[in-house]
Amino acid sequence: MRDQYQQQLDRVLSELVEMTGDVRAALSTATQALLEADVSAAEAVISGDLAIDEARERIEEESFDILARQAPVAGDLRMLVASLRMVADLERMGDLSVHVAKVARLRYPSKAVPDVLIATIQQMAKTADEMIAAAAEIVATHDVRAARELEAADDDMDHLRRSMFRMLLGDDWADGVEPAVDLALLGRYYERIGDHAVSMARRIVFLVTGQHPAAV
């Protein structure tokens, strides 16, 4: 009985890790759609979000099933509640990837990102991807050392967003209001994806160490 219970718990965690892979793929495709004005890539991310939503529902139902049947206590209880929150983080990252894809689709056949900011967006996408990967590793291994790198990546994201704003609002900005508005929102989407990765990692760090990190 106890073994079966442990297996169910482990399955929830491994499904969460699998879901991070789907989210990373969605974000990568959305970024490609954005930078290459690839509307079919954008459509793939938008329609593919259904699968991420379904994964959320499945993991939620499994977590509720364990909660209701096994009445777990202490650590397991908190882990299950953390899973319910992490799955919500992941669904939200999927939604934010859809937002990125929708900007690509809205501006197609033009490119939404002026040349001068392509490298910044690439770097934001790379940083967000690394943050999701680090969060997945922490969920999979409960090795909280990766959390420190994740916080450093969060600082990188912050710097990237500030440097983007300096360009948008600087005297040299020659692309006008529309791309500036798009990029302000895009910067926000990538930043929020990173925030959700930090949030996932902090939930595990709290469970493992008992230290309550600052709220994200």
Next chain:
Amino acid sequence: MRDQYQQQLDRVLSELVEMTGDVRAALSTATQALLEADVSAAEAVISGDLAIDEARERIEEESFDILARQAPVAGDLRMLVASLRMVADLERMGDLSVHVAKVARLRYPSKAVPDVLIATIQQMAKTADEMIAAAAEIVATHDVRAARELEAADDDMDHLRRSMFRMLLGDDWADGVEPAVDLALLGRYYERIGDHAVSMARRIVFLVTGQHPAAV
């Protein structure tokens, strides 16, 4: 024993409702700070967010306490997990109010919102406030009829945001890039506050009716 348990559950819900009042106050003060370039109002929202974060922690701990001690099943279990999510929605609405206040502080002593968009921001703030109030009513009464009004208010918010974008990106926009970027982000913050209110309401609707509304 059962009575005490029911009292604990009721207390969690009434504290959630109380927290909606704090969030409404934060949003109202943040909007005033924004429209009147009132930096002390902005500072009050920013420093006051700590109390909202503390309310979240308190309600979370109470919910965990009930989960661990009483091992609730079925409806009560789902209500407690829903409470843990609603409290996260509320904390996030507080954070978004802080974002609004920070725009006010960043542009002080100037006003971040050009005259031509003051009415739109007022309307967005009013709509968001009504949405939080409706969500609170649904949490307090479990009367899901208010959910329909809430979905209508969500449509209003969507229209407001679209009309704002038409102005920002229209030929008549004479205020340049910086206010356009501020307003694009402000529109997003108000919209997300509304989304979280819808999300809270849908959790209760699901518990009461068993109907899974579309994910927010």
